[in-house]
Amino acid sequence: MSAAWVSGFVSIKRLSRYLIAAGRGLAVEQRGNVLILTAAFLIPLLALIGSGIDIGRVYVARSRIQQACDAASLAGRWAFSQGQATDTATAEALKFFNFNFKQGSFGTASFTPSVTVTGTNTKVVTVSASTTLRLTIMGLFGFRPMTVATTCTAEQNFVNTDIVLVLDTTGSMKDKATSSDTQTKIEGLRAAVLALFDQLAPIQTQLAAAGMRMRFSVVPYSQTVNVGKLIYAVNTGYMRDPAPYRQKVCSSTGWNNNCNGYTYPATSVSHNASWFTNTWNGCIEERQTVSTITASTSAIPAAAYDLDIDRIPDSDTTRWVPYDGDAETANSQEACPQAAKRLQSWARADLVTYLNSLTPDGGTYHDIGMIWGARMISSAGVFADSPATYNSMPTNRFVIFMTDGLLSTNSTLYSAYGMEKYDQRVTGGDLSTQDARHHQRFNLMCSAIKNRGVSIWVVAFASSLDTNLTNCASNAGQASTSANSTDLTTKFVEIGKSIGAMRLTQ
Incomplete structure (x- = not known):
């Protein structure tokens, strides 16, 4: 007074x-x-x-x-x-x-x-x-x-900024979000990512002028991810070769020598350097995991190397397997998304070209997308791309996860976990629990990322948010739905504003 x-x-x-x-x-x-x-x-x-x-x-x-x-x-x-x-x-x-x-x-x-x-x-x-x-x-x-x-x-307190975009490019992305949309969902996604980039472009310029950086990584996902050639470029020994694949083998023949039955044994197949360089599309099967992860599992088991974000391969159990649809002949359904991109500074024209290459195909395995989002944003591991500091300044790290549907697996898909009907790497044979087990792998990975101080945004495009997606976000305000392409662009702009937000200092 x-x-x-x-x-x-x-x-x-x-x-x-x-x-x-x-x-x-x-x-x-x-x-x-x-x-x-x-x-x-x-x-x-x-x-x-x-x-x-x-x-x-x-x-x-x-x-x-x-x-x-x-x-x-x-x-x-x-x-x-x-x-x-x-x-x-x-x-x-x-x-x-x-x-x-x-x-x-x-x-x-x-x-x-x-x-x-x-x-x-x-x-x-x-x-x-x-x-x-x-x-x-x-x-x-x-x-x-x-x-x-x-x-x-x-x-605006400038810090280095790393952003990983984990993007659903499954088959349903070729559809429209609503009948009134003029774009398909994949076209709407391209526009939304560009809107995010444009929103942050002035800040990116100012960071560069101050000796800092803003970088983007993109991880398209479906039933697997295309990261193999990135791994191979780091160290050819990180890919397992030879590796086992399920192959269709005739088990019995009739009087006319026609095959009456088949088995699908795991058969070792080798690839030469030319195949890795010229033939391989770059998708991968994950390294060894365990089938004991259920909906109630609260911690990542030590032998679940697929969920070990930073482990450097040192044996066949910790190496990744090339995804090879020609070798995997067990009547499986294949899909391989566009190659992922490591953290980098982008020219807008290059980003446009890359986004235009994204093609919808395959099933919806959220866990494999988030696993590689984690590896891209990690400061250690096979890439070690996102150090805690750069030029003596700290780094803020973000993962933006976008999907147009709830997780949906299938035992006959050739996924990052092989063909579950025969390989049973995730379910151990209880195929009725396949979705629930993949959900929990997704949940465990979301928690692991947040525990590293990474902020997660989750956007459901023309779809609802289930508990798994909502809980994956860093807070309730960072989990949202977008009903159509316009809403999706608006949401990505809002995320950009939040990432580049100012703060009051007095």
Whole structure:
């Protein structure tokens, strides 16, 4: 409370004592008048009530000016992040201030807020405002108008930023989200990713100017992922060769030598260097896992090397197997998405070309997508692409997971886990639990990523969010649905704004 208010209250207290003493004197002398006494006591009572009213007005005015100041500084700083000049950013800040606090509100005197900008690469916007508020009732007792002032500062604290996009490119992405959409879902996804890139482009430029970086990785997924040639480029010994594949073998023949039955034994197949370089599409089968993971499993088993994010291959059980549809002849359904991309800085034209190459096909195995999202964003492991710091500055890390459907597996698909009907790597033979077991692998991987300080966003496109998808996100606000292509673009822009958000520093 200000000295003026304290002084005022002391004066009122003295006045009250004087009037009470005078009233007692009147009563003793029996010459008092009820009307006089009532009037005497009304004066301090009015002063006390009036002080409460005026203090309330001052409090509300100060709060509203503070809110306007915060909004103005953030708006000005955001204008800079979009590449605007100082004059434009200043005008934007003033516009937001005046929108949130009208001149004359709550009886304040007319004033003009000031906006100052400091810094070269890292702009800091400071907004200051000061005015006076005329006291309605306490003014009758000689109190002068009170000063209401505030100062607020907004800046964008630049840090290195790594973003991994784990994108569902399964067969249903060739459809439209709604009949009214002009684009298929894969076309809508391309537009949304570009909108995210464009939203963050000014910040990417400013980071580069400050000696830092913003990078993107893309992991398209279906029933497997296409990361094999990335692994092979790091170390050819990380791929297992020879490797076992299920092959269709005639088990019996009839009188005319036609085959009456088949078996599908695991048969060792070797590949030469030319096959790896020229023939192989790059998709992989995951390394050794265990079939003991169920819906209630709470920790990753030690022998589940497929879920070990950072383990460097040192034996056949820890190496990846080339996905080879020619070798896997057990009447399985194949699908291999577009090759994934490691963390890198992108030119927009290159990103457009890459996104246009994404082709919908295959089943929906969320776990394999998130497993490789984890490996791409990891600071260790086979790629070790995302160190905690770069140029002595920290790195913020994000995974954006987009799917157009709930997890859906099939025992006859040739997936990253072979052909489950015969290989039984995930279910151990209980095929009825296949989806539930893959769900839990997905859940375990989401938890492992978040435990590393990585922020996860989950977007369901033309689909609902189940508990697994919702819980995968870092918080409830980072799990959402998009009903159509326009909504998806809007959501990706919102994510971009959050990743590049400013903060108030005062």
